[in-house]
Structure formats: structure tokens, C-alpha cells
Amino acid sequence: MKKHASAVWQGNLKDGKGTLSTQSGALKDNPYGFNTRFEDQPGTNPEELIGAAHAGCFSMALSMMLGQAGLTAERIETQAVVTLDKVGEGFEITTVDLILKAKIPGADVNQFQQIANQAKEGCPVSKLLKARINLNATLES
Structure with a gap:
């Protein structure tokens, strides 16, 4: 199974602009740029999308493993906080905090x-x- 997404970038790093699109159409020419990634301006960025992918993947994996244990979740809510840090001359995703609340x-x-x-x-x-x-996992009653 293969899924695809694409990015188009025009210009230099600081002043350039780009768009992101996905095979499903969930993203279609969504704008992103230096300001949405490094300056907390509104818009998307790669780290946000990695966080969404990680939260979704983890939630599905948890659901599967619960099923293997004979359990069914009423609700799984996962937030992924992706940390991008300056490391040496560049940047690196250093940490992902998964915050889970499940019933x-x-x-x-x-x-x-x-x-x-x-x-x-x-x-x-x-x-x-x-x-x-x-x-950080919390089982709700």
C-alpha cells in the first residue's frame, strides 16, 4: 500500500511560499511558509501534519490492541505535541508528546x-x- 502527498515551494526560505496537497484531498494546495513554521503564524506546517498523522496512527494502533485484549474503547482522544528544536546548524524534531484520554x-x-x-x-x-x-495516558471512568 502506498499513499502520497506533495509539496510545491517557490522562492527562498524566509520569503518563499509553498502549498501542500494529499492524495485524499484532505489538503489541497494548503499554504505554508517560514512564518507558519517558525513564527507561530496561522497556517499549517510539516510538524503539525506529523502530529496529526502520529495521533491518528497511535489511536488506531491502540484500538487494534485493545480489541486483541477483548476490549472496545468508547472513546480514544490523542493529542500529539511535536517539538522542533534547533540542533547544531539545523533543526530536528526532538520529541513527540502523546497525550491520551480514553474511555x-x-x-x-x-x-x-x-x-x-x-x-x-x-x-x-x-x-x-x-x-x-x-x-501521558489517562483512563477515564
């Missing part, structure tokens, strides 16, 4: 924590990233 009838806290950590390690996006990945 899973019949799960106990220890079982939930164990399965959530397995999902963090087993999610394909987690495997792709060399960043440190932290998990």
Missing part, C-alpha cells in the same frame, strides 16, 4: 497503561520517527 469499559489502569505503551511502540508512525516519544 474503555472493563479496562483496569494497569492493563490500559500496558496496552497504551505497546501501541506507542508499535504504531507505524512511532517507528518512523527517531524522536523521543513520551506518553
Whole structure:
């Protein structure tokens, strides 16, 4: 299975502008630039998209692993906070903090924590990233 996305960039780094598009059409010529990435201006950026991909992938992996344990989540809500730091002369994604809140009838806290950590390690996006990945998981009643 292969999925694709594309980026078009015009100009230099600081003043240039780009667009991002995805195969599904979820993004179609969405603008991005230096200001949306490094200056907290409105708009998207690669780190935000990596965060969305990681949160979605992790949530699905958790759902699968819960099912293997005979559990079904009523709700899984995952936020991914992606940290981009200056390292040497360039930048690097150093950390992803996954913040999970889940409602899973019949799960106990220890079982939930164990399965959530397995999902963090087993999610394909987690495997792709060399960043440190932290998990803060809360089982809601």
C-alpha cells in the first residue's frame, strides 16, 4: 500500500511560499511558509501534519490492541505535541508528546497503561520517527 502527498515551494526560505496537497484531498494546495513554521503564524506546517498523522496512527494502533485484549474503547482522544528544536546548524524534531484520554469499559489502569505503551511502540508512525516519544495516558471512568 502506498499513499502520497506533495509539496510545491517557490522562492527562498524566509520569503518563499509553498502549498501542500494529499492524495485524499484532505489538503489541497494548503499554504505554508517560514512564518507558519517558525513564527507561530496561522497556517499549517510539516510538524503539525506529523502530529496529526502520529495521533491518528497511535489511536488506531491502540484500538487494534485493545480489541486483541477483548476490549472496545468508547472513546480514544490523542493529542500529539511535536517539538522542533534547533540542533547544531539545523533543526530536528526532538520529541513527540502523546497525550491520551480514553474511555474503555472493563479496562483496569494497569492493563490500559500496558496496552497504551505497546501501541506507542508499535504504531507505524512511532517507528518512523527517531524522536523521543513520551506518553501521558489517562483512563477515564
